[in-house]
Amino acid sequence: MEVGSLEVEKHVKFIITLEKNKDNFDSLAMEHLRLSGAYWGLTTLDILHNLGTVDHDEVISWIMECWHECGGFGGNIGHDPHILYTLSAVQVLALLDKIEILDIDKISSYIASLQKEDGSFSGDIWGEIDTRFSYCAICCLSILRSLDKINVEKAVSYIVSCKNMDGGFGCTPGAESHAGQIFCCIAALAITGSLTHVDKDLLGWWLCERQVDSGGLNGRPEKLPDVCYSWWVLSSLIIIDRVHWIDKNKLANFILNCQDKENGGISDRPDDAVDVFHTYFGVAGLSLLEYPGLKAIDPAYALPVDVVNRLFFKTA
């Protein structure tokens, strides 16, 4: 099959014209997570060297309208604060080099207030616990350089309590290993310098068994491959330094085969409908695979490497 190359211009156009494609883009259910949508879209544009095509000031002022006095961000204006969108907001502001406009004290206090006695994090005031939220908390506080606001040791030990006998991690202790949860746990452990708790060889083997004959990756045994796992599996493999255990060319071809070559965008599997979520994961996955011409992305912070460098190495 003719695979071809990444349709950079078409993907850029797809993202910046999402607004005009109302009939094609079923976003009825997207209103409440628009902030995450902004993160996916803008990060993709940045990896494609096209972040300049959107008006940064407009994005920033809209994001700040999603902020609540309690310190958290909602997924859109008028929506309740949640840790998922708080991370998205902080990530987008890092991308746009505007972290300094944030009330770091309030945001970090909000996140700290979501930590439970056992070290876990809930997503909002209603108390749903999930290792996804541990990642959100740790990644966000690290970007804000405020990890001292939480009990990192307990946060790490909760994540470690979710480790399974196959080397993977689930959403809570005993829950099945799942590539998305593994990314959250491994990235959080990486950010806190706690990768010694990971059995890298055992986990690496589980992760590389996720590659199926088509070259794509699945998220659990016997499940279908999906472009989003190009991110979850690949970033985890890179963090634990085992990415050479899979066939990277086959994976790159799988992702390229999921492009809509006419109108731009990437789908979960070849010939399915495209969306901004899978477009981000496909482009980010190709960046991790060092596809030519793309900005490198950091596997733990899920932000371009130059953005992460700017955050941590910028002279005051």
Added chain:
Amino acid sequence: MPRTAKGVRVPIRQRPEWADVVPVPQEDGPDPVVEIAYRDEFREAMDYFRAMYISDERSQRALDLTSEVIEMNPGNYTVWHFRRLVLEDINIDLWGELQFVDSLAKINSKNYQIWHHRRWVAEKLGPEVTPIELYFTRMIFSRDAKNYHAWSHRQWVLRVFGGWEQELDYCKELLEDDVFNNSAWNQRYFTITNSPHLGGLQAMRNSETDYTIATILSNPVNESPWRYLRGLYKDNTNLLITGDVVPELCFKVLNTHPKCVHALSFFLDLLCYGLQPSPELRTIIESMRSPEQEPSNLSLAGVVCFILVKMDPMRANYWVWRRSKLPTHIG
């Protein structure tokens, strides 16, 4: 939801009980990177929802409105949030709430908010809810036996309220339906290591080994039971090589399925643990090798790695690495 005689949904603005409410439209901001296309009905319902939310009206009509909005878009967590505030305030029968979630979860079984809400309701109702929750998750599994949210919910119920008595049988039942169901294998491991009735991993090890071996023999090309078997011995890998059953399993499988990567990989682990393989196992490996392509002086484990490089080319680097890491005492 009110409907006309012809069954058409009555727009909220035409319903008398809403006449006093001024709907509040969404501010989409100037530059929607992610665009929002509303269906008219949904837009209207959300506009009324915003009015309720802003005035913080905790009433039956507010509750009904959240039902209507949730049915149109169950992903909106702010609507769920407000619904819980209303439920807490108007003192309604929460058993009815469980039914509301039932109907939604059947259609949207992968929605985070629905499962979170269900747990919130179950927590309020207490241990009495156990059989209902176990039955409810069973029903979800009858349609999607790997539903991650439902498994997480079921594990929570078992941990908090109990109800372990039938769990191992249930796992068996699910694996009879689909022996490739990794979620059921995970639940089986969760059960033998957490159920207060089974005595823990060590007490279960022998019977679980028998079960797993029988399952593998009926279908050897299945990642999950091989991992499960490793899990049974994770605290004492020495037991794997002191008994005969596991080396024999490798022999039996390789005898009938010489291309089974799982069996070869397990055999490689056994060699690394110090297994002295039987002459039969040596003969089988001998028959699979292609000496003319191999480097000279390979140990048996080295030969196995070499075979795996050929047999599993996508992960060739992993097998090359395994070969480079072989303990010297077996090399």
